[in-house]
Amino acid sequence: MNVSVLGCGRWGTFIAWYVNKAGHDVTLWGRQGSKNLQVLMDSRKNDYLTLPDEIELSHSLENAVTSAEVIIISISAQQLRSFAKQLSQLNEIEGKTFILCMKGLEADSGKRLTQVFSEELGKSTNVAVWVGPGHVQDFVNHIPNCMVISSENIEITKKIVQAFNSDLIRFYYGQDLIGNEIGAATKNVMGIAAGMLDGLNYSSLKGSLMARGTREISRLVRAMGGNDLTIYGLSHLGDYEATLFSLHSHNRKFGQMFVQGEDFGKLAEGVSTVKALKELSAQYHVELPISDAIYEILFENKDAKKTLEDLILRPVKFEF
Incomplete structure (x- = not known):
């Protein structure tokens, strides 16, 4: 199968490496002038892995899209709408399968990424998501994990799973x-x-965060028309180890450095997601106390220690 991966950051480059390892012909695309792409073209390496010679590197979006049956997108979630508009101008995208390999929500609208993508490319587009736990650093050291492919068409889901399943x-x-x-x-x-709790030396409260966080988000999913039990699966709770405890997690590290008054300097997608959750909380009339507390700390200059203590020590109530 011919597969193109659009986006050559840490995760996109790994996906290209992995899909090639799974036996497919792969093109990895990056924007003209992309530093990440230039480094890969010069050395076939980044900080995490070495790309096999058979993976084609390209900055021609049209060539990458038209040559592939399956197109995997791994870019910042907040850039997806403008990127999808770009894709909609290309020829020969009918019948192709797109997989969104990113985790986020559109900050201003609260919309899910498949909604954003379908609005720009049309509802008939085959679009799926690839989510779940795992770090590049572990995968390239042959440490396996479990992930999820999801779409509104079970046949598309099955096709992707069968094509990409492996021992890794x-x-x-x-x-x-x-x-x-x-x-x-x-x-x-x-x-x-979790990172904020680590930065405040409250790491033992991460167990409470896991318990209450899943309950909070499950209520939102139910209000939106989804299955609240999904939150206890791989896409959310299953990803907590990689996100709440791992030294590799960008979001955890961002939270820790934020409360310590330091600048993280890399993308932490959760910052934009907090804004989106503020929007969804209002749209669906669902209380999201943890998300609200993080919003207040990040955007309203509330004191992190007091805000998180007040959150954990809310008035006594029944647990369920």
Whole structure:
């Protein structure tokens, strides 16, 4: 199968490496002038892995899209709408399968990424998401994990899983696109919260964060029409180890450095997701106390220690 991966950051480059390892012909695309692409063209390496010679590197979006049957997109979630507009101008995108390999929500609207993508390319587009736990650093050291493919068309889901399954990543069929997308995006917010607890030397409270965080997001998923049990699967709770505890997690590290007054300097997708959750909380009339607390700390200059203590020590109530 011919596969193109659009986006040559840490995750996109790994996906290209992995899909090639799974036996497919791969083109990895980066924007003209991309530093990441230039480094790969010069050395076939980045900080995490070495690309095999048979992976084609390209900055021609048209060539990458027209030559592939399956197109995997791995870019910042907030750039997806403008990028999808760009894709919609290309010829020969009918009948192709697109997989969104990113975790986020559109900050201003709260929309899921498949909604954003379908609005720009049309509802008939075959679009799926690839979500769940795993770090590049572990995968390239042959440490396996489980992930999820989800779409609104079970045949598309099955086709992708069968094509990409391996001993390194065991894929599950996702049956609830809403729950899987919301779950994958919001675990980054919980990651920021966990990092803040680490930075305040309150790491022992991460167990409480896990318990209450899943309940909070499951209520939102149910209100949006998804299955609230999905939050307890791989896309959300299953990703907590990689997000709330791992030293590799960008979102956890961002939260830790934020409360310590330091600049993280890399993308933490959970920051934009917090804004989106503010919008969804209002749209669906669902209380999201943890998300609200992180929003207040990040955007309203509330004191992190007091805000998180007040959150944990809320008035006594029944647990369920």
